Amino acid sequence: MVMLYLPCAPKDITVTACISKLSDPKVIVVEKAGIAYPAYISCLKDNADYLDEDFGKDANDSQASSTPGDDSFVLDEWDTSLLYLDPGQWKDQDHYEVLGISKLRWRATPEQIKRAYRLRVLEHHPDKKAKDGDINDDKFFKCIQRAYAQLYDPILRRQYDSIDPEVDFEIPKPTETGDFFKIYGEVFEREARSNFDSWRSFEYLDEEKERVENRDEKRWHEKKNKAQRQKRKNEDNARIRKLVAQALAQDPRIEKYKNEEKIAKEKKRQEREEASRRAIELDKKRQEEERLKELRLEEEKKKKLEDGKKEKERKKKELRKLRQDVRKIFEDMNYLSLATKEDMRFSQERKMAELNLLLENLDLEETKSFNKDLAKVDGKVTDVDAARATVAQYIGKAVEKIPAVGSGFIIFAPGMDIAAKIRQSKAAKSNAENTDKFSSAKWDANELELLIKATNKFPGGTVNRWTTISKWISHHSGLPERSESELIKRMSELKKGSKTKDGVDVKELQFQKTDTSNLNIKDEATIRYDGPQVAKVPVSSEPKKKSEAKPKVEKQWSTSEQAQLENALRKYPPSWKGEGDRWENIAVMVNGRTKKECKLRVKHLSEMVRQKKSQG
Known part of the structure; x- marks a missing residue:
């Protein structure tokens, strides 16, 4: 008999509370099953703490150590037909049989697979066969390598185990009678290795797309394989659901559990009915109190709604009255018009329309302030001007809040201009951050x-x-x-x-830099007596005629200039799309050459290349 104890209260608890009374102790039967049970037995043997964090590891270690075949590991009997296996048809071979562990199959551990592989390699390695005088045939050795690569990789092994032809994945028929544990024991042992989240996949049955050279055909094969894998997965899921449904329907433990649960539910139902009959008076009293409380809350809610409606209606009436007062002031001031020829072109209806638009976009407080400011004037010319300014001021406020209404104001204030100014001010503010702080200074001759x-x-x-x-x-x-x-x-x-x-x-x-017109020569020119006498030539006031212009001799290109031109052409190819002119940037990189000279040089070189091609 196992005694289970209540856990201790947390150390940081400060408040205690009584939720309910503890029920009487009951003796229940717990089935010894699950991964926790071996851990518990191991803890009892080692006198360890059952609640230790590492108890699960002990259970796994105990399970691993109890794996069948660890101590008595023997390969299958040798079958000579395995020597005739074709490595190209590796998908049709039984990998477990090739390694000699066909009896263990999916129960074989990675260590057993590695050990079987080493034994097979020692016996069938091509070098060993050649040494013994056998024919140097490595076909079966390739099959061994392929089987080991498929089974030692956990993912590839799952793919093969999912379609293992030697494993019967059929589920028992619903009509099959007999011992439930004998019929379904092996089935559940076989299916349990996939866990509840089944890892079974069907990539192993895919057609090998690597043999196909056409890319489109590879894509078609991949699409086809994906569809077939999904179809097989759906069929396997349906098979598992059917197996679970059959097991639930035929398991005697489930039937016993359902009967006990039914009896417990019936007992609880009777207890609930008895409790409800005893507490019927209390329930009625509590319901009555809740009903009265709800009525009070409903009345308070209605009262608040009515008060809110009254307050809202009062504000509406006050706002309506204020608007009427403003319209009355407009009528008394002749719609704020000075009766000039310029103002006569606007009708009273248009002015009232703009006034109504302004009043619709002002709240109660703003309307009060607007009415108060207009009430200060008394109808004089100067006061009318002040009133028009006041109207324009409030139009500006309305447009600033909602720029879209600016198009509706024309007479008292240009609403579109106000909206435009607001946009311009924002744009100017953003542009001011990007402008240069200092303008470039002018260039003088010396610079x-x-x-x-x-x-x-x-x-x-x-x-x-x-x-x-x-x-x-x-x-x-x-x-x-x-x-x-x-x-x-x-x-x-x-x-x-x-x-x-x-x-x-x-x-x-x-x-x-060369102008000497303002140069004053105070002393006369000296005469050199020791030199040859030169006849004085009278200076004519008329300017000499310019000689005929001589033909300009083209300056030869040096090696450095040619190299600079080539570098510039590489940096600025014909496809270059940047700031500035392409040829101007090229001329800047060539010292002492202008844009025109660079163009002529490139044209001359192109012509020379064209002539050489035509001659050769």
Whole structure:
């Protein structure tokens, strides 16, 4: 007899309460079954604590140690027909029989599978056969390897065990009579290995899609295999449900349990009826109290609803009266119109429509304030102007709350303009964060000259070229450093020879460095007596005629310039889609060359390549 004791109360408990009385002790019969029972027996033998956290491990260890066949492990009798197995038809072979453990089958442990594999390998390894003088045939050895790979992997073994042809998965017929435990014992032992969440799968029966080379056919095979696996899984689930239903219907323990449960329910029903008869008066009294309480609560709820309706109606009446007062003020002030030609084009109906729209978008407090502000004026011209300003002010508040109503105000205040200003103010606020804090300074002639010198001093390919140029110009000019984008942009303008962004001609800036018109020479020119005498030539006031323009000689491209051009073309290919002009960016990377010269050079090189292809 096993004595079960109540657990101790928690240590942190502070309040005790009596829920009900303990029932009288009863003697019940507990079936010795389950994984906890071996653990309990082990604890009794070892004098250990039954509630220890590791008791489940002991049970598993005891089960593992009691696995049949551990101590007396013997392979099956050798069958010579196994030597004729084809490794290509490995799905048709019995993997357990190949390893010699066909009697154990799904009961075999991983250690037994490994041991059987080693014994088979020692006997049928191709090297051993060749040494003994046998024919060097490794077909059966490949079958052994395939069987071991299939059974030692837990997932692959489950796939094979799910369709094991040597295992009978048929369930007993419902009409079969006899000892229930004999008939269903082996069936439940066979099915119990799948647990309640069945791991049976049918991937092993899939058609091998690896043999198919066509991708579409592989997809078709995969889709077909998936559908067949699902069909087999559904059939297996239906089989398990049928087995459970039959077992429940024929198990004598279930029938006994149901009868006992029926008797217990009947007894409880009688006790409940007896208790209900004894407590009928108390129930009626309690129901009456609850009914009266519900009536009181219902009356209070109705009263609150009526008070709320009255308050709401009062506010509506007050708001209606305030709106009527505002409309009366409008009528007294001739609808706030100065009767000018400009205001006469608006009808009184239009003005009242805008007033009603304004009043609909003002709450009670705002309407009170609006009425109070309008009541201060007395109908004079100046007061009417103040009233119109007040109306415009409240229109602005309404539009600020609901910008969509701005289109309904035209006369007293431009509602659309107010809504637009609100949007513009928000947009301006966001744009102000993105604008530059400081505008770029203008370029003078000295700074431009330093820029040209710096680009020649630091050619393309220099590390951090434009940062170095900016620091160099700032050091020699004493001005703040320029940004990289500003230097590149100004250099491209100089190469074009056009006007800068500030509208100043580059030639004019260069002329500022060479202009000597304002130079005053106070002393006369000295005469050199030791040198040859040169006849004085009278200076004519008329400017000399310009000589005929000589043909411009094209400047030859150097090796460094050609390399810079090639690097620029790689960086900015024809498919480049970035900021700025492509050829301007290329010209910036080639020192001393303009955009036009770069284009002509590329055109010349393309023509040379075309000629070579046509000749060859």
